[in-house]
Amino acid sequence: MITILSSLVLVLFFQFIFFAWWWAMLIPLALGFFEKDSVSRATFGSGLGVAILWAAMGVFKWVSGGEIIVERIAAVMGVGSGVVLVLATSVIGFVIASLAGYAGFSLRKLLIKEYQIS
Amino acid sequence: MRLFKTVLAMVGLMGLFMVLNNNQGSIPPLAKFLNPFAGFWQNGTQQDDLPEVLDVKGLRDVVTVVWDERQVPHVFAANSYDVYFAQGYLTARHRLWQMEFQTHVAAGRVSEIVGAKAIEYDRLQRRRGMLMGAEQTLKMMRDDPESQIILQAYANGVNTWIDQLTPATLPLEYKLLNYEPEVWSTLKTALLLKYMVWDLTGRNSEMDLSIIRAALGADFVKAFYPDHTPLTDPVIPAGKPWRWDPLIPDEPAPDFEPQFVKELRAHEPDPDNGSNNWAVSGKKTRSGSPILANDPHLGLKLPSIWYEIQLNTPEMNVYGVSLPGSPAIIIGFNENIAWGLTNAASDVMDWFEIEFKDASYSEYLYMGEWVKAEHRIEEIVVNGGQTVMDTIPLTRFGPLVKYGEHQLENGHPVGLAMRWIAHDASDEMSAIHSINLASNSEEFFEALDRFDAPGQNFVFAAADGEIAIRHNGKFPLRAQDQGKFVRAGRDTTGEWRQFIPTEQLPVISNPWRGFVSSANQNPVGKKYPYYMGWEYDDYERGSRINEQLSDLDQISLEEMQRLQMDNFNKQAEKMLPFLLAQLNDVTPEQEEIINELKKWDYFSDPDSPQAWVYKQWWLHLERAIWDDDLDLFGEIRERPPRSVTARLLRDNSRLVYYDDINTPEREDRQAIINRAFKTAVNQLMEDLGPYGESWALGQARGTDINHLLSVKGLGRPGLRTGGGVGIVNATKKTHGPSWRMVVELGDEPRARGVYPGGQSGNPGSAFYDNAINDWVSGNYYDLYFLKSPAEAQPQKHSVTVLRNYQ
Numbered sequence: 001m002i003t004i005l006s007s008l009v010l011v012l013f014f015q016f017i018f019f020a021w022w023w024a025m026l027i028p029l030a031l032g033f034f035e036k037d038s039v040s041r042a043t044f045g046s047g048l049g050v051a052i053l054w055a056a057m058g059v060f061k062w063v064s065g066g067e068i069i070v071e072r073i074a075a076v077m078g079v080g081s082g083v084v085l086v087l088a089t090s091v092i093g094f095v096i097a098s099l100a101g102y103a104g105f106s107l108r109k110l111l112i113k114e115y116q117i118s
Numbered sequence: 119m120r121l122f123k124t125v126l127a128m129v130g131l132m133g134l135f136m137v138l139n140n141n142q143g144s145i146p147p148l149a150k151f152l153n154p155f156a157g158f159w160q161n162g163t164q165q166d167d168l169p170e171v172l173d174v175k176g177l178r179d180v181v182t183v184v185w186d187e188r189q190v191p192h193v194f195a196a197n198s199y200d201v202y203f204a205q206g207y208l209t210a211r212h213r214l215w216q217m218e219f220q221t222h223v224a225a226g227r228v229s230e231i232v233g234a235k236a237i238e239y240d241r242l243q244r245r246r247g248m249l250m251g252a253e254q255t256l257k258m259m260r261d262d263p264e265s266q267i268i269l270q271a272y273a274n275g276v277n278t279w280i281d282q283l284t285p286a287t288l289p290l291e292y293k294l295l296n297y298e299p300e301v302w303s304t305l306k307t308a309l310l311l312k313y314m315v316w317d318l319t320g321r322n323s324e325m326d327l328s329i330i331r332a333a334l335g336a337d338f339v340k341a342f343y344p345d346h347t348p349l350t351d352p353v354i355p356a357g358k359p360w361r362w363d364p365l366i367p368d369e370p371a372p373d374f375e376p377q378f379v380k381e382l383r384a385h386e387p388d389p390d391n392g393s394n395n396w397a398v399s400g401k402k403t404r405s406g407s408p409i410l411a412n413d414p415h416l417g418l419k420l421p422s423i424w425y426e427i428q429l430n431t432p433e434m435n436v437y438g439v440s441l442p443g444s445p446a447i448i449i450g451f452n453e454n455i456a457w458g459l460t461n462a463a464s465d466v467m468d469w470f471e472i473e474f475k476d477a478s479y480s481e482y483l484y485m486g487e488w489v490k491a492e493h494r495i496e497e498i499v500v501n502g503g504q505t506v507m508d509t510i511p512l513t514r515f516g517p518l519v520k521y522g523e524h525q526l527e528n529g530h531p532v533g534l535a536m537r538w539i540a541h542d543a544s545d546e547m548s549a550i551h552s553i554n555l556a557s558n559s560e561e562f563f564e565a566l567d568r569f570d571a572p573g574q575n576f577v578f579a580a581a582d583g584e585i586a587i588r589h590n591g592k593f594p595l596r597a598q599d600q601g602k603f604v605r606a607g608r609d610t611t612g613e614w615r616q617f618i619p620t621e622q623l624p625v626i627s628n629p630w631r632g633f634v635s636s637a638n639q640n641p642v643g644k645k646y647p648y649y650m651g652w653e654y655d656d657y658e659r660g661s662r663i664n665e666q667l668s669d670l671d672q673i674s675l676e677e678m679q680r681l682q683m684d685n686f687n688k689q690a691e692k693m694l695p696f697l698l699a700q701l702n703d704v705t706p707e708q709e710e711i712i713n714e715l716k717k718w719d720y721f722s723d724p725d726s727p728q729a730w731v732y733k734q735w736w737l738h739l740e741r742a743i744w745d746d747d748l749d750l751f752g753e754i755r756e757r758p759p760r761s762v763t764a765r766l767l768r769d770n771s772r773l774v775y776y777d778d779i780n781t782p783e784r785e786d787r788q789a790i791i792n793r794a795f796k797t798a799v800n801q802l803m804e805d806l807g808p809y810g811e812s813w814a815l816g817q818a819r820g821t822d823i824n825h826l827l828s829v830k831g832l833g834r835p836g837l838r839t840g841g842g843v844g845i846v847n848a849t850k851k852t853h854g855p856s857w858r859m860v861v862e863l864g865d866e867p868r869a870r871g872v873y874p875g876g877q878s879g880n881p882g883s884a885f886y887d888n889a890i891n892d893w894v895s896g897n898y899y900d901l902y903f904l905k906s907p908a909e910a911q912p913q914k915h916s917v918t919v920l921r922n923y924q
Contacts, residue, residue: 021139054153064164092138095134110124
């Protein structure tokens with residue numbers, strides 16, 4: 001739960017510093033690196049955090065002036081509905097963040113082990 | 119194992135980054151595009167919000183912008199620098215992607231955005247000399263202090279907007295194509311203006327006519343491609359005497375058969391780029407004041423080609439439509455005058471076959487000597503690929519558009535050069551600025567003297583009661599038929615050595631009939647001493663307009679709106695009864711359709727199935743007569759004008775060309791008319807089912823207004839429209855009236871207008887396509903001509919104050 005919240009809040013926070021989608025990769029990578037115990041927390045926690053954030057922000061933009069653009073982009077993408085766009089946004093966010101979380105976690109395990117050996 | 123897993127995860131992560139951060143074919147970079155903080159989700163109607171105060175760097179004084187309910191900005195500035203700065207800033211705010219993309223298209227820089235698929239387009243565009251012409255023009259504009267200020271002010275305004283953009287506020291198309299705007303240079307404005315010259319003068323049939331003449335003989339061309347088409351009522355009434363001594367053009371060049379048999383017609387502008395305009399004198403109007411009307415017919419796209427705006431300074435108050443990317447107002451009105459444009463269609467592009475010494479293309483034959491050809495090197499940058507270099511040999515006959523494929527019997531290679539008016543420096547922006555300021559015909563015509571290209575029929579009306587029209591532009595002084603065929607670029611014949619003096623251009627003021635008009639038809643009758651070209655539009659639109667204007671009296675703005683929307687098909691009126699009388703051996707289903715055609719009132723309204731049947735019948739008939747004969751070197755060449763074909767059909771029952779050379783029988787007129795009818799009707803039945811509503815013009819054809827990139831979902835297809843080719847309402851499938859404007863001058867100008875789109879270029883905006891339904895229905899908006907911001911009405915307007923900050 002903490003990882004989900006951390007991922008969500010930190011990615012949101014950094015968006016206000018600089019608009020870039022890759023915060024959703026960089027922050028879970030860092031969170032995964034600092035996760036000591038659970039690979040699933042590192043992976044799915046970060047993934048869910050970003051998935052929830054991106055879905056919530058997508059819905060917020062949709063209902064606050066995004067009706068026309070959502071309808072048009074749904075037609076451009078051939079998906080028929082804005083709901084699919086929200087889901088796609090959320091899924092992409094989840095995939096990015098969870099893989100980054102996993103990579104961060106793996107990196108830590110590798111480096112920590114090497115450190116212990118040396 | 120752990121190392122392997124980690125490496126795999128990191129590589130996977132980097133791979134994912136690359137895939138989601140870059141376009142995959144036509145798929146946008148998904149993570150960038152879907153990211154709700156900066157992706158497409160940010161391009162909603164919140165971008166329509168208009169702030170009360172905007173701090174803008176670079177203004178000299180405060181600028182007040184009054185926005186009306188359609189987001190048309192009415193700009194009030196203290197000086198001309200600020201007014202054009204604000205025009206640049208506000209236009210970019212609404213249309214940045216469109217204006218920048220169009221300059222990439224003009225400059226042959228599309229590959230930089232879309233990659234290798236546009237290399238050939240870019241190469242051709244550069245060889246045409248578009249960039250070269252824009253550079254010449256820019257140099258000229260920079261030499262004029264006033265033009266320089268206007269250009270730079272506009273560019274500064276655009277760049278100020280670009281500087282304020284964030285990844286979130288970037289226009290949608292940049293996100294779709296994954297690139298960013300570059301700095302707006304003054305060259306881009308020059309390019310945009312040259313692009314309009316291309317759109318309106320870039321099509322001609324010299325290659326085709328040379329081929330047709332070689333294959334079918336000079337008599338064929340003379341008979342079927344006349345300089346004056348039947349029934350044409352010229353722009354300047356044919357009886358007008360010309361009271362000046364004409365210049366003597368060079369002797370006509372002898373006939374010449376070029377080596378090139380493949381034509382160069384890729385990426386040519388639409389053949390129906392044209393327009394209607396007219397002005398009616400106060401003698402014929404209800405109010406006693408002159409009325410002017412204009413509707414330019416162009417390719418219909420979203421975002422729209424026009425941007426509506428009012429510009430006000432202490433010296434100027436002007437309203438109309440501008441081209442996004444260019445300062446000032448192209449078509450519009452001020453307190454004293456109104457003006458409108460239609461394409462002149464006179465020939466300003468000639469082709470020459472040039473003989474070179476060898477394959478280095480560095481020396482060519484001219485007046486019996488080898489003359490050096492300069493080489494211009496073009497660098498075509500390709501997104502995701504290697505830069506392509508291209509060499510363009512430059513001759514006194516223009517740049518070599520095509521070379522490297524043919525040689526003469528003596529072994530010398532030949533190339534095809536194009537001499538085009540857009541290669542020359544000309545400052546149309548300055549001319550337009552002067553028109554915006556003009557208060558009478560004298561100032562207006564003085565400004566026109568500096569408007570070289572594209573050649574246009576400028577219609578004019580003034581509050582003092584004057585009306586006028588001038589076939590205006592820089593037109594080469596031609597021998598008869600010079601420019602109708604490809605010439606041998608070996609000597610002075612065919613060279614552009616003189617131009618028609620501006621005081622000898624076709625013009626008329628205050629004619630006795632009480633109106634002036636143009637619809638791209640031949641500007642003059644046979645009495646005019648100069649040959650200016652032959653590819654003018656047929657008589658139908660012009661005749662209909664002139665008949666209506668002659669008949670009407672006590673004219674109001676509403677009547678002029680109705681005339682712009684007029685769907686009467688003059689060609690059908692003339693031809694249909696005759697064609698119907700030729701039909702025989704028809705099936706009961708065909709009989710039913712014939713009966714419906716007999717009941718038709720000749721109005722090509724959206725609900726009319728007859729209009730679509732007639733259109734298809736005529737198309738099949740033209741093809742049946744000409745395509746077997748004009749199928750030369752693998753392509754169907756230019757068919758004769760409609761009116762020529764129509765006259766032949768009525769007057770000649772046994773023309774040899776009626777026969778289809780691909781069939782054993784010998785077809786006569788009746789046979790081909792019957793065959794065309796039956797083929798058309800069978801095809802319609804197959805495509806649309808039995809005769810009925812699905813055949814209605816508005817449904818079977820209608821109009822599609824596509825996005826500039828033809829991205830499905832961003833356009834407005836399937837609009838139920840009427841009109842068509844040869845009809846005053848010249849609406850077609852993807853082409854038509856791009857701005858309809860009617861203006862009544864008097865103590866106060868009263869104007870209405872509409873264009874098929876909206877002020878915003880953002881597909882997520884409420885102002886992207888908000889005017890389209892009204893455009894389809896023929897509804898017009900009142901154009902608020904404000905004299906000061908104080909006239910703004912709270913229920914209709916909002917106000918933004920632009921303040922300078924350092």
